[in-house]
Amino acid sequence: MRNALVGAVLAMAVVGGSPVRGADIAAGKEKAELCVGCHGEGGISQMENIPSLAAQPDLFIQWQLVFFRAGTRKNEQMQPIVEQLNNDDIRNLGAYYASLPPKAPKPDDNxxxxxxxxxxxxxxxxxxxxxxxxxxxxxxxxxxxxxxxxxxxxxxxxxxxxxxxxxxxxxxxxxxxxxxxxxxxxxxxxxxx
The missing domain is CATH 1.10.760.10 (Cytochrome c-like domain)
Known part of the structure; x- marks a missing residue:
């Protein structure tokens, strides 16, 4: 219950904080350098069991980062990274990944x-x-x-x-x-x- 409350408060700060500022895609791209090692160049993962982030909806990325930062979603690799992110970083990362084209589909082998x-x-x-x-x-x-x-x-x-x-x-x-x-x-x- 406590984690849900903390997550909700943090989410409100990210999505509903005041004053409302627009996201900066260029700043998001710069901050995403932290993410390339696992999530790949252009948000296209080359690593097994690591999701691609390219073309994910902006708010989806923001919420997941808030959940990781609040500890309601756990991942040993993500935790030390998200602890460094402020609300502007989260907003900018969401906008950046949403702006990227999705991975080209592979031919269906089955x-x-x-x-x-x-x-x-x-x-x-x-x-x-x-x-x-x-x-x-x-x-x-x-x-x-x-x-x-x-x-x-x-x-x-x-x-x-x-x-x-x-x-x-x-x-x-x-x-x-x-x-x-x-x-x-x-x-x-x-x-x-």
């Missing part, structure tokens, strides 16, 4: 698995939050073109409850009933969009 994934996406109503194109919106992640193994990891974490709290509660409800086959099919389908 269209049958993608068909099963598309069916699972419809059955689980994934588009109701992630949009019809799965490009995300506002504080909802872009999952189209995301790294396949990262999507599998994230869905497993939501299913097990390892990733929870705040705005992520809806994903835990959606992921809990997923079978391992559905998780793999969804991840494959979304990664190849």
């Amino acid at each position: 269209p049958d698995l993608s068909t099963k994934g598309a069916q699972a996406a419809v059955g689980r109503r994934c588009a109701s939050c992630h949009m019809d194109t799965f490009a995300g919106t506002k504080a909802v992640a872009r999952v189209a073109g995301q790294r396949e193994e990262y999507l599998v990891k994230a869905l497993r974490e939501y299913k097990s409850g390892a990733r929870s709290g705040g705005a992520m509660a809806a994903m835990a409800d959606v992921a809990f009933p997923l079978s391992e086959e559905e998780i793999e099919a969804l991840a494959h389908y979304l990664a190849h969009l």
